[in-house]
Amino acid sequence: DAKTTQPTSMDCAEGRAANLPCNHSTISGNEYVYWYRQIHSQGPQYIIHGLKNNETNEMASLIITEDRKSSTLILPHATLRDTAVYYCIVRKAAGNKLTFGGGTRVLVKP
Amino acid sequence: EAGVTQFPSHSVIEKGQTVTLRCDPISGHDNLYWYRRVMGKEIKFLLHFVKESKQDESGMPNNRFLAERTGGTYSTLKVQPAELEDSGVYFCASSQVVAWGEQYFGPGTRLTVT
Numbered sequence: 417d418a419k420t421t422q423p424t425s426m427d428c429a430e431g432r433a434a435n436l437p438c439n440h441s442t443i444s445g446n447e448y449v450y451w452y453r454q455i456h457s458q459g460p461q462y463i464i465h466g467l468k469n470n471e472t473n474e475m476a477s478l479i480i481t482e483d484r485k486s487s488t489l490i491l492p493h494a495t496l497r498d499t500a501v502y503y504c505i506v507r508k509a510a511g512n513k514l515t516f517g518g519g520t521r522v523l524v525k526p
Numbered sequence: 527e528a529g530v531t532q533f534p535s536h537s538v539i540e541k542g543q544t545v546t547l548r549c550d551p552i553s554g555h556d557n558l559y560w561y562r563r564v565m566g567k568e569i570k571f572l573l574h575f576v577k578e579s580k581q582d583e584s585g586m587p588n589n590r591f592l593a594e595r596t597g598g599t600y601s602t603l604k605v606q607p608a609e610l611e612d613s614g615v616y617f618c619a620s621s622q623v624v625a626w627g628e629q630y631f632g633p634g635t636r637l638t639v640t
Contacts, residue, residue: 459530459617459631460569512582513559513571514629 420504425521428498434491436520438504441485446509449480451489453500454519460503463489494524528552530632532618538638544606547635549618551600557581557621558601559629560593564614575601608639 421439428434440449450465464471464478466487471478477490491498503519531550539545551558560572572591573583577598586593590609595601605612615636619629 454569457633459619459633460629461631462628465628512557512574513585514561514569515571516561516569518568 420506420517422502422504422517422520424518425523427523427525428491428494430496430524430526431493434494434498434522434524436489436491436502436504436522437486438489439486440504440506443484443506444508447506448509449478449484449487450505450507450514451476451478452503452505452514452516453498454503455497455500460514460516463502494522496524496526498522499524530618530620530630532616532632532635534635535633536636536638538640539608540640541610542607544604545608545637547603547605547616547618547637549601549603549632551618551620552630555620555622555630556598557627557629558595559619559621560601560603561585561617561619561631562614563617564611567614569617572603605637608637610639613637613639 448465448467451463452460454460464473464476466478480487501519501521503516505514533548537545556577558575561569563569571585574581575595578595592604615634617631617634619631621627621629
C-alpha cells in the first residue's frame, strides 16, 4: 500500500472548519484513500473514504486532488470532541489490512 | 446493534505467563482483524480471519502468538509465554462480507507485561 505523509500535529478553534492534509504521491489507480481517527483510550473510528471523487458524509468531507497525489479531510465545524489523532490511509480495493502511520494529532481549542 | 467488544479491557501479567485476549465482532461480520500498538510505535496489523479461516497472518510477530476463531464467531489471541515487548494495546476490528469495507474497531485490550 502507498505511504502517506501527514503533519504531526495541528490546532483548531472550536466551531471552525478543520482542514487536515495528506500526501500520498505514490498512490496507484486501484488504491482508495481512507481516514480514521482515534480518540484517546478508544479504538480507531472510520470517518470516510474515497477513490477520486470528493466525498461527504455526516462526519466530514474528503477532497482528493485531480492527480490523486494528495487529499484533505475537512471537519466542517470542529467540536472539542473532535480532538483525536487522525490517520490518512491508502489501501488497495482488494486489500484487507489497514496500514497506520503516525497520523495528525488534532487539538480543538475553545 | 452492539459494537465490537473485547475482553479484558486491561491485563497485567508477569513475563513468562500466558494471556488470552478475546474479541467478539459485530454479529454477521465475516471479517475479523487483530492489530496492536506497542509503546511508542504505530498501530500494526497482526492478522485477518474470514469466518474461521486465517486469510492473512503476515503481521504476527512470532510463534508465541496464536489466534483462533472457532466457529467463525468470536476470536481469541493467546500470547504464550509473554515477553516485556508484548506490552501494548491490542485492537480487534470486524467488517462485513467485503474485506475492503469499513472496519469497526473495539476499544482494545491494554496488556502490561512486568
